[in-house]
Amino acid sequence: MLLENERKKVVEYGKKLIESGLTKGTGGNISVYNAEKNLMAISPSGIDYFKTEPEDVVVLDLDGKVVDGKRKPSSEYPMHKIFYERREDIKAVVHAHSIYSTTISVLRWEIPALSYLIPFGGGKKIPCADYATFGTQELAEKNYKAMEGYNACLMANHGLLAGSKDIETAFMIAEQVEFIAELFYRTKAVGEPTILDDKEMELMIEKFKSYGQ
Numbered sequence: 001m002l003l004e005n006e007r008k009k010v011v012e013y014g015k016k017l018i019e020s021g022l023t024k025g026t027g028g029n030i031s032v033y034n035a036e037k038n039l040m041a042i043s044p045s046g047i048d049y050f051k052t053e054p055e056d057v058v059v060l061d062l063d064g065k066v067v068d069g070k071r072k073p074s075s076e077y078p079m080h081k082i083f084y085e086r087r088e089d090i091k092a093v094v095h096a097h098s099i100y101s102t103t104i105s106v107l108r109w110e111i112p113a114l115s116y117l118i119p120f121g122g123g124k125k126i127p128c129a130d131y132a133t134f135g136t137q138e139l140a141e142k143n144y145k146a147m148e149g150y151n152a153c154l155m156a157n158h159g160l161l162a163g164s165k166d167i168e169t170a171f172m173i174a175e176q177v178e179f180i181a182e183l184f185y186r187t188k189a190v191g192e193p194t195i196l197d198d199k200e201m202e203l204m205i206e207k208f209k210s211y212g213q
Contacts, residue, residue, distance in 0.1 A: 001054065001055065001068070002039070002059050002067065002068040003032075003034055003037070003039060003041045003059050003068070004054065006032040006033075006034055006040075006041035006057075007041045007054040007055070007057035007059070008054050009032050009041075009092075009167045010030050010031065010032055010041050010042065010043050010052075010054075010057045010167075011049075011052050011053065011054055011056075011057060013030050013094070013167050013171050014030055014043055014049035014052055015049050015050060016171060017030070017049060017094075017096055018049050018050070020175060021098070021099075022094075022096040022097075022098045022174060022175065022178060023096045023097045023098060023159075024097065025048075026046050026047060026048060026049070027096070027097035027159075028094075028095050028096040028097050028159065029042065029043045029074040029076050029080070029095050030042070030043050030092075030093070030094055030095070030167070031043070031074075031077070031080040031092065031093050032091070032092045032166075032167050033080075033084040033090075033091045033092065035084075035088075035091065038061065038062060039059055039060065039061055039062075039067055040059070040060055040062070040077075040080060040081060040084055041057050041058070041059050042057065042058055042059075042060060042073050042074050042077055042080055043057060043058075043073075043074050044056050044057065044058055044069075044071035044072060044073060044074065045071070045072045045073060045074050045075055046072075047071070055069070055070075056069070056071050057069065057071075058071050058072070058073035058074075060073055060077060060081070062081050062084060062085055064077060064078070064081065075134065075135035076095060076134065076135055076139075078135070078136070078137050078139070078140040079093075079095065079139055079140040079143055079144075079161070080093045080095075081140075082140040082141070082144045083144065083147075083163050086144065087163070089164075089165060090163040090164060090165070090170075091164070091165050091166055092163065092164060092165070092166050092167035092169070092170040093161070093162070093163045093170060094161070094162045094163070094167070094170045094171050094173075094174045095155075095159060095160070095161050095162075096159055096160050096174055096178070097158075097159040098159065098160055098174075098178040098181070100178055100181035100182040100184075100185050101154055101159060101160035101177060101178050101181040102157075102158065102159050102160070103181070103185060104128070104154055104181050104184060104185065105128055105154040105155055105156050105157060105158060105159065105160070106156075106157050108128055108131075108156055108157075109128060109154075110125050110126060110127050110128045110154070111125060111126035111128075111154070111180055111181060111184050112125050112193070112195050113125060113195050113196040113197075113200075113201045114180075114183065114184060114187060114193035114194070114195055114196070115180055115183060115196075116196065116200075116204050117176055117179070117180055118180060118196075118201065118204070119201070119204045119205045119208040120151070120152070120172075120173050120176040120177065120180075120208070121150055121151055121152040121153075121162075121173065121176075121177055121180075122147075122149065122150035122151035122152065123149055123150050123205070124198065124201040124202075124205070126150075126152060126153065126154060126177055126180060126181070127146045127147070127150060127153045127154070128146065128153065128154040128155075128156055129142045129143045129145070129146035129147075129153050129154065129155055129156055129161075130142045130145075130146070130156060131156035131157055131158075132156075134158065139155075143155055143161055147161065147163070151163060151164055151170075151173050152173050152174070152177045154177075154181075160174060160177050160178065160181070162174040162177060
């Protein structure tokens with residue numbers, strides 16, 4: 001089976017989307033890119049994550065052509081492939097409909113530096129992309145622009161998007177962004193958050209470069 005490992009990862013992390021509360025039903029989508037073969041494995045459209053098998057995961061080239069798989073790919077595939085075409089540091093993309101990130105995205109707010117965890121998103125804030133209709137090239141372009149220099153963004157009136165070197169890291173970033181969004185929401189419910197200054201955030205960005213094993 002073509003891209004067997006990548007397809008298994010899509011199945012595994014699709015279930016994690018539900019288990020972690022990052023999405024509900026068949027919302028959201030996941031892809032993993034194989035740079036050597038210039039192909040991506042992406043979750044199929046509208047299939048229960050717990051009923052999805054590796055063979056249901058669709059393999060596409062970067063022209064959007066189905067190379068392997070009998071299912072219809074996620075309608076959001078243009079938003080995944082744009083990162084594989086233009087950013088060498090991104091090899092996996094996670095899109096979720098998590099409640100707090102989506103709530104903030106409906107307000108069209110970016111999330112400021114209210115926590116030292118903000119650099120998980122790649123910078124001093126979590127940006128919010130301009131709105132576009134789902135499944136369109138316009139959506140892909142606007143979210144790509146919002147994520148320039150970042151690893152994550154909020155998708156206006158839609159959800160969150162995260163990308164990184166592998167699916168494990170991309171998923172972790174999505175979880176952290178949702179936590180930060182919840183923190184922002186809860187803080188705004190009782191007052192105004194105290195924002196960390198640029199000097200501290202620059203220090204946090206440097207420290208996060210050596211985070212992990």
